[in-house]
Amino acid sequence: MVMLAGIVTFSVGLTGCGSKSTNSATTDNIDKDQYINIPIDKDNIKTLDPSKATDVASGYIFQESMEALAREEVKGGKDVFVKAGAERWSVSSNGKTWTFHLRKNKWSDGKTVTAAQYAYSIKRTLDPNIASSYAYLLVGAGIKGASDYNSKKGTVDQVAVKAVNDLTLEITLDKPCAYFEKLLSGRLFLPQRQDLVEKYGEKYGTTYDTLVYNGPFKITELQGGNKVVMVKNESYWDKKSVKLSKVTMPFMKDENSRMNALQSGEIDSVAVNTQEWVDKFKQIGKFNQEVGDQPDTYFDFYNTTTKYFKNAKIRKAFSLALDRQDYFKLIAKGIGKPAYSWVPYSLQIGNDIYRSKVPEQLKGSKEDPKQLLAEGLKEIGADSDPSKMVIDYLLPGTDVSNKEQGDYMLNVLKTKLGVTVKCDYMEWAQYLAQIDKGKYDMCFTDWVGDYNDPMTFFDMWETGAKIENNGWSNKEYDALIEDAKGTMDQSKRLEDFQKAEKILLQDEAIISPSYFKGKNEFVAKYVKGTESPLFSMGKELKYAYTSGRDK
Amino acid sequence: MIKYTIKRFIYMIITLFVIVTLTFVIMHAIPGDPLASEGRNLPTQQRENLYEKYGLNKPLSTQYVIFMKNLILKFDLGESYSYPGVTVNSIIKEKAPVSGIIGGEALLFGVVIGIVLGIIAAFKKGTGIDYVVMFIAIIGVTLPSFVVATLLQYFFTVKLRLFPTTGWGEMKHTVLPAIALGFGQIAIYARFMRNSCIEVINQDYILTADAKGTSNIKLVTKHILRNAIMPIVTMFGPAIASVFTGTFIIENIFSIPGIGRYFVSSITNRDYPVILGTTVFVAVLFIISVFVVDILYGLIDPRVKIIDKM
Numbered sequence: 001m002v003m004l005a006g007i008v009t010f011s012v013g014l015t016g017c018g019s020k021s022t023n024s025a026t027t028d029n030i031d032k033d034q035y036i037n038i039p040i041d042k043d044n045i046k047t048l049d050p051s052k053a054t055d056v057a058s059g060y061i062f063q064e065s066m067e068a069l070a071r072e073e074v075k076g077g078k079d080v081f082v083k084a085g086a087e088r089w090s091v092s093s094n095g096k097t098w099t100f101h102l103r104k105n106k107w108s109d110g111k112t113v114t115a116a117q118y119a120y121s122i123k124r125t126l127d128p129n130i131a132s133s134y135a136y137l138l139v140g141a142g143i144k145g146a147s148d149y150n151s152k153k154g155t156v157d158q159v160a161v162k163a164v165n166d167l168t169l170e171i172t173l174d175k176p177c178a179y180f181e182k183l184l185s186g187r188l189f190l191p192q193r194q195d196l197v198e199k200y201g202e203k204y205g206t207t208y209d210t211l212v213y214n215g216p217f218k219i220t221e222l223q224g225g226n227k228v229v230m231v232k233n234e235s236y237w238d239k240k241s242v243k244l245s246k247v248t249m250p251f252m253k254d255e256n257s258r259m260n261a262l263q264s265g266e267i268d269s270v271a272v273n274t275q276e277w278v279d280k281f282k283q284i285g286k287f288n289q290e291v292g293d294q295p296d297t298y299f300d301f302y303n304t305t306t307k308y309f310k311n312a313k314i315r316k317a318f319s320l321a322l323d324r325q326d327y328f329k330l331i332a333k334g335i336g337k338p339a340y341s342w343v344p345y346s347l348q349i350g351n352d353i354y355r356s357k358v359p360e361q362l363k364g365s366k367e368d369p370k371q372l373l374a375e376g377l378k379e380i381g382a383d384s385d386p387s388k389m390v391i392d393y394l395l396p397g398t399d400v401s402n403k404e405q406g407d408y409m410l411n412v413l414k415t416k417l418g419v420t421v422k423c424d425y426m427e428w429a430q431y432l433a434q435i436d437k438g439k440y441d442m443c444f445t446d447w448v449g450d451y452n453d454p455m456t457f458f459d460m461w462e463t464g465a466k467i468e469n470n471g472w473s474n475k476e477y478d479a480l481i482e483d484a485k486g487t488m489d490q491s492k493r494l495e496d497f498q499k500a501e502k503i504l505l506q507d508e509a510i511i512s513p514s515y516f517k518g519k520n521e522f523v524a525k526y527v528k529g530t531e532s533p534l535f536s537m538g539k540e541l542k543y544a545y546t547s548g549r550d551k
Numbered sequence: 552m553i554k555y556t557i558k559r560f561i562y563m564i565i566t567l568f569v570i571v572t573l574t575f576v577i578m579h580a581i582p583g584d585p586l587a588s589e590g591r592n593l594p595t596q597q598r599e600n601l602y603e604k605y606g607l608n609k610p611l612s613t614q615y616v617i618f619m620k621n622l623i624l625k626f627d628l629g630e631s632y633s634y635p636g637v638t639v640n641s642i643i644k645e646k647a648p649v650s651g652i653i654g655g656e657a658l659l660f661g662v663v664i665g666i667v668l669g670i671i672a673a674f675k676k677g678t679g680i681d682y683v684v685m686f687i688a689i690i691g692v693t694l695p696s697f698v699v700a701t702l703l704q705y706f707f708t709v710k711l712r713l714f715p716t717t718g719w720g721e722m723k724h725t726v727l728p729a730i731a732l733g734f735g736q737i738a739i740y741a742r743f744m745r746n747s748c749i750e751v752i753n754q755d756y757i758l759t760a761d762a763k764g765t766s767n768i769k770l771v772t773k774h775i776l777r778n779a780i781m782p783i784v785t786m787f788g789p790a791i792a793s794v795f796t797g798t799f800i801i802e803n804i805f806s807i808p809g810i811g812r813y814f815v816s817s818i819t820n821r822d823y824p825v826i827l828g829t830t831v832f833v834a835v836l837f838i839i840s841v842f843v844v845d846i847l848y849g850l851i852d853p854r855v856k857i858i859d860k861m
Contacts, residue, residue, distance in 0.1 A: 043803060043812055047635050131601040152600070206636040225646070225808030226719045250717055254804040256701050261716040263709045429583030429821045436587070 031546045035246040036527065037267045038539060043253040044224035049205025050190045051125040051132045060538035062187050064247065065230055066215040069100055069118070069169075070184035072452075072533040073540065079348065079452065079533045081185055085113065085214070086169070095176025095488050100169040106235040107193070108218040115163035117191035122161045122171075124197070125188060126150045137450055138188055140459065141180055142173040142485075176488045179453030182348075185535070186451060216242045216542045225251055243529070243545035262287075262522065268546075269523040269530075269539060275333060278520065287522040293346040295449035295534055296517035297339055297457070298332075300409070302510060305471035306441050308389060312508050313376030318442070319362070319505070319512035320369040321416040322409075328515050331408055336518025342501050344516045346534050348452045349497070350490035358498045361505045362513075373417050386418035394424045394440040396431045405444055435469050443468075446517065452535055454497045455484065461504060472510050477503050524549075559845075563838045570834045571622070571827065575615055578818075578826050585632040585821040605632060618827065628831065629824035633817070639828035642813060647795050647832070649719065650802070650809035654794030656729035661736025666783065668737065669744025670776075676749060684741060691738030697800045700731035704804065717806035728805045732798060736790075740783060747779040754778075781852060788844040792837035796829075 045058040050066070053059070071084035083089075087103040105113040125132045126139075126149050139147045143161060148154025160172035173180070183189065193212060200210040208222040216238070217230035227250040232242050250267065252258045259277050261267045263284070272278050281287050302309040302318070309315055328338035337345060340360035347354050377384050393409060395402045406423035413421050421442075426434060434440055445468075449456040460467040463478050477500055484496040504511055521539075523530070526548040531540040586601055602608040606617065621627040628639035672684040707727060708716040718724050751757065752775060760774050795810065802811040810829065817825035848855050 043806075043816075044634075046633065049635065052635050128600050129604070131604060202630075202636040204636065206634070223719070223808050225802065225812065226806055251806050252717055253806075257704065257717050257804050257806065260704050260709050264712060264716055266708075266716050427583065427819055429585070429587050429819070430581070431583075432587040433583045 029547050030243070031526070031549050033549075034244045034545055035248070036244055036269075036541065036544060036546065037248045037250065038269050038541075039252040039258050039261065039267050040228070040249050040538075041252060041255075041258065041271070043251050045222075045228075047205040048208060048211055048219075048222075050121065050187050050192060051127075051130050051134075052205065053187065054133045056537050059187060060536075061219070061228060061249070062190060062215075063537055064215060064217050064541055065213040065219055065233070066190045067105070067236075068185050068187070068189040070181070070189075071542075072185045072535055073542075074531040074533050079346070079535075081181060084185070085118070085189070085191065086184075091180075096173045098171045098173070098180065099164075100171075102167040102169065103237055104167070105214055105237040107212040107214050108233050108235050109212045110235060111193075111212070112166070113191055113214050114166045115169040116166070117193060118169050118189065119161045119163045120194045121190055121192035122188065123149075123156050123159055124192060126159060127156070128152045134188060137183065137186075141177045141183060142175055144172045144174050175486055178350075178484075178488045178490065178493055179451060179455050182451040182453045217244075217247055227251060238542075241543055243543070244541060247541055262524075265524075268527050269521055271519065271521050273333065273335060273520065278522075281522045286525055288525055290519070290521045290523055290532070291335075292519045292532060293344060293534065294336070294517045294519050295344050295347055295452075295456075296446055297342060297344050297513055298444070298446040298515050298517060299339070299342075299511045299513040300442055300444050301468055301470055301512070302442055303438060303440055303470055304510060305438060307380070307382070308376075308391070309441060311376045311380050313372045313379065315376075315512075316367070316506070316509035317369040317373035317376060317417060318413065319509050320365055320367055320372065321412060322512060322514065323412070324362075324514065327408065327412075331404055332515040332517075335520045337516045339513035339516045342504055342511065342513055343454050343457050343497070344449070347449065347454060347457075348534075349454050349494055352490075352494075354454050354494070354497070357494055358501065361502055369416055370418075373419075387420060389419040391419055391421045392424055392441040393421050394426065394431060394434060394443045396426065396428055396443075396445055398425045398427060402444075409444075438469055438471065444514075449535070454493075455481075458484070458497060458500050461510070470510060472508070474503065474508060477508075559842055563842065566838055567831070567834055571619070571831055572615075574827055574830045575618070578821070578823060579611055581821070583821050585823060587821075618824075622831070628828035631822055631825050633820045633822045633825070639824050642825065643810065643828060643832050646808060646810035646813065649807060650811055651795045653725055653728050653732060653801070653807060653809065654796075656725055657731075657733035657736065658790055658794055660729055660733035662740050662783070664733075665737045665740025666744045666780075668741040670748055670771075672741065672745040673748030673752065673779075676745075681745075684745070688738035688741045691735050691741075694735070696731055696735055696798060697804060699734050700728070700801055700804045703727050703731055717804075719807055724805070724807075728801050728807055731804075732801050739786075743782050743786070744779065747782050748775060751775050751779045777851065781848075784844060784847060784851065787847075788841040789837065791840040791843075792833060795836055796833050 040057045040060065042055070042057045045053070045061060046055045047053050048058060048061070050062060053062070067085045069084060069086040069089070070081045073080055073082045085102060085105065086100040089098060089100040091098050100115070102113065102115055107113060122138060122143075124130060126135050126146050128150055135150050139150055143159065145154055145158035145160050149156055149159050162170050164170050191214065196210060196212065197204050204210050208219040213219060213233055214236070216233060216236055218233040219228060219230050221227070221229035227248055230247040232239065232245050236242065252261065258267070258270050259272070262270045262281070272281065282289065300318070302315050304310050324338040324340060328334065332338070340362040341355070341358070343354050343358070345353070345355045349357070373386060374384060377386070391413070393406060395406050402425055406425065410421045410423060413419050424440070435443060447457065447460070458481055459465060461472065461477065462481050463473040480496045480500045484493040487493060505513070519532070526546045527544065528547055529544040531543065533540065584607065586605065586607065599608065606614060618629065621629060626640070628643070631637045631639060631642065668684045668687070672681045675681050704716055704727060707713050714723055714727050757770070757774055760770055765774070796814060799811045799815045801807065802809045813825055814829050817829060
């Protein structure tokens with residue numbers, strides 16, 4: 001997923017630790033009227049066109065109203081990929097051909113969901129004229145013909161995605177992809193209706209009635225700036241699991257409005273980021289607090305083409321100067337975890353959690369930042385007096401939280417290292433333009449993973465990836481990532497990623513992670529059966545119900 | 552009268568033209584472009600395709616000419632970059648009336664209460680009532696609308712559960728936003744009305760009318776009000792325009808699907824067609840309402856001879 005402006009908050013899911021996944025069928029005393037109200041913290045969605053929608057809000061709506069080949073759920077406290085649009089799949093022995101056997105399912109208009117619709121959707125996302133921002137994930141997975149088609153060097157017929165028959169979909173890759181299964185629950189693998197795309201042309205996706213739905217709910221109302229309303233989809237194959245008859249998602253961009261709405265009972269759940277509200281809701285006592293991880297790391301990165309930051313020791317000095325515990329308390333407000341490494345918690349590699357296998361690299365580091373800086377300055381032949389260093393620190397926003405970030409780092413780097421930092425606060429569009437031009441020394445931002453595998457955090461730093469223009473290129477790193485890309489052996493990949501993370505954080509120190517974003521939600525006690533897998537865009541409502549709402 | 556109208560019409564077109572051109576130049580002068588975020592993950596060829604699709608790789612002068620041609624010949628303000636497939640015209644058509652309702656209610660609220668308070672203050676000049684009214688006026692002006700909005704929301708939706716916190720669709724959804732928006736305006740109208748009334752009351756012709764034995768009611772309505780209302784009418788021009796522009800903050804707080812947020816978000820997103828479209832919209836409204844006010848002037852105040860001004 002593209003970088004978000006540092007302060008955007010959204011309801012993304014989490015695993016296990018403390019979250020009650022009460023999806024057991026204790027439906028005694030279930031309320032007669034089953035409905036739920038969950039806010040979206042934006043004022044609108046970008047579009048309902050799955051090939052063009054890049055925002056989280058639309059992702060949440062797809063999660064509840066559409067169904068991809070797989071569905072991310074929580075079973076036994078762990079994130080699992082459940083068979084959804086496909087009832088089973090298999091991969092050939094050489095790891096290159098995936099065959100999906102689809103479940104019998106119908107769209108909300110009664111037509112059958114077919115393999116051709118999945119194939120059409122994938123090809124449409126790859127269409128160079130659509131210019132989808134997510135095509136790179138399909139290309140990166142190595143679908144045969146995808147890269148050529150997307151860069152106008154090949155035709156759509158050469159893309160190896162085909163509907164063998166109405167219920168069988170076949171996808172052929174150039175080489176085995178170890179994380180391919182992890183992509184199957186995302187918007188890339190939603191089916192789309194060619195007849196509707198052709199009928200509505202440019203208007204497709206601009207209003208909810210230009211689409212039909214194959215998920216647990218279908219949209220009956222969508223007014224940008226106001227709300228989205230969904231009702232239970234009676235054509236859905238698993239409708240007997242769906243207990244809610246109505247889901248309302250009001251757009252509530254203002255934080256205070258959301259907090260007031262939870263208090264007044266107009267919404268049933270909300271993410272809370274400030275201590276005062278946390279205390280208040282705890283005190284009211286009518287809510288359960290759910291905490292967890294998000295696949296989101298906040299970090300500083302360095303422009304390795306500039307005078308000072310082309311030296312690894314200097315970069316490392318800056319990285320180690322940060323007291324991550326203190327930062328976590330003051331700036332991250334204690335929500336999430338301090339980041340002594342790059343890959344967030346709860347992210348999986350195969351069936352394991354990456355972080356449980358790889359200890360955090362920067363924890364307990366004994367190196368002295370001041371000394372590192374001195375050594376670095378000597379190596380580049382610069383003046384040994386750190387106060388002569390003036391560093392340009394670029395921040396992606398002009399609001400309060402960015403100001404806090406800038407002030408904090410300015411202070412830290414002055415006291416710990418004696419360097420002078422100049423903070424440059426910019427609006428998002430301008431910030432991006434500035435980075436692309438390479439006109440910065442140091443930058444603050446975050447990266448959100450696209451799928452549940454470490455590769456989404458590592459391939460962005462390969463030579464030529466062009467995600468962050470920091471001028472860094474490292475052959476050893478590239479080799480490790482290419483190796484991880486070319487094998488299905490998860491233990492080998494784990495080794496590769498572990499070495500790669502060490503390069504990023506310790507040997508080369510091109511990034512300085514600050515904290516892992518966390519999730520902190522207050523949910524009304526009468527809400528049951530919701531789940532929050534790591535990559536969900538909001539609370540999974542398929543199995544949700546309320547019990548005791550009007551007590 | 553006709554000649555005057557035509558003359559004004561020509562001035563209006565020229566003004567509009569200047570506004571649009573200036574906006575076009577300024578918005579392209581800010582660093583950043585609408586596709587920077589979208590285009591980041593695309594291979595170079597794809598990125599170029601995206602820019603070509605939106606016509607952003609053409610020279611500025613060509614883009615300008617295309618925009619002006621569409622505007623003048625087809626009244627087509629183009630398509631948004633942030634919301635693919637959505638035309639600027641449809642945004643204005645759907646969202647402006649919503650803002651208009653809130654803005655209209657707020658204006659009514661502010662004007663009516665403001666005028667009444669202003670008159671009371673003027674007649675009770677120097678007494679406790681006068682000070683109270685002016686105190687309210689100062690609070691109204693200094694309290695930012697979002698503070699008023701949040702307070703109203705807290706008291707009337709959480710504590711008292713009388714109104715919904717957010718949303719749109721029924722009458723009850725318009726009450727709190729309108730009050731929040733109109734509260735600051737009470738102050739302005741009250742103050743102006745008070746000062747204008749005081750000035751008028753001290754005029755010789757009021758003394759004459761009073762001496763002639765005009766009833767108090769007739770004195771107030773026929774003589775004082777009609778003269779004192781002039782400054783308020785002047786303010787009406789811009790006020791009508793601002794009714795539709797909505798306010799970004801109130802619409803965010805109360806989840807109103809109005810046009811206000813497009814004014815601000817389009818700039819942050821560098822959504823050029825929407826920036827230009829909303830600017831044109833406001834400019835046209837403003838220019839027309841100023842023109843209407845000038846005509847009204849001539850009708851209300853016989854001393855102002857519009858026709859003779861030619």
